[in-house]
Amino acid sequence: MSNEIVQWILSIIGVLGTVIAIYQYAVLNESKKRRHELQFLFAGIHQFTLSKRMEWDNQISLLPKPQNDRDMEIIRVHVRARDNLMAIGNAITALESVIDTDSSAISAMFEKTIKQVELNNRLQTEGSKNPTIPSNQKMNETEQ
Known part of the structure; x- marks a missing residue:
């Protein structure tokens, strides 16, 4: 009886361990x-900050040359x-x-973005061969 109890306890321990x-x-x-997911x-937040930085760079490039201290302060705020x-x-x-x-x-x-750009370039290349585009129709006429 005691041997069966020990085996039963060991079985329970084995099941619990599993x-x-x-x-x-x-x-x-x-x-x-x-x-x-957190990565x-x-x-995604990093990509967002990069795109916003490009937007700020574009806005800064559109600012006129500073003529006075106020203009310079505007540029400083943008930068x-x-x-x-x-x-x-x-x-x-x-x-x-x-x-x-x-x-x-x-x-x-970044790798995925590069791959998407490459696929987009291939798509544009194939699209430029479309015979229904007026500029391609002219090319086909001159080739014939």
């Missing part, structure tokens, strides 16, 4: 997913706003890289 191992695996797996959230956006972008990059030092969501997004 349940705990499965639970830990699930927690670790979910934690890894959350890290990547891509930071990468300070642009620089603050870049500081935010740099902080976001640092936060994103701390989550997983072996992979970068920002780099992955």
Whole structure:
């Protein structure tokens, strides 16, 4: 009888150990997913700061040459706003890289952007061969 109780207790411990191992695996797996989600959230914020910086650069390029101190102050405010956006972008990059030092969501997004640009270029090249476009009709007439 005592041997059966020991086997029964060992079976329960084995089942509990298996349940705990499965639970830990699930927690670790979910934690890894959350890290990547957080990385891509930071990468999105980084992309946003880059696009806003380009907007500020465009606005700064449209400003007239400063004629007085007030004009110079306007330029300083624009440049300070642009620089603050870049500081935010740099902080976001640092936060994103701390989550997983072996992979970068920002780099992955850049790679995806490059691939999308390449695909868009191919699409435009193919579209330029469309015979229904008036400029292509003229080319086809001259070739014949």
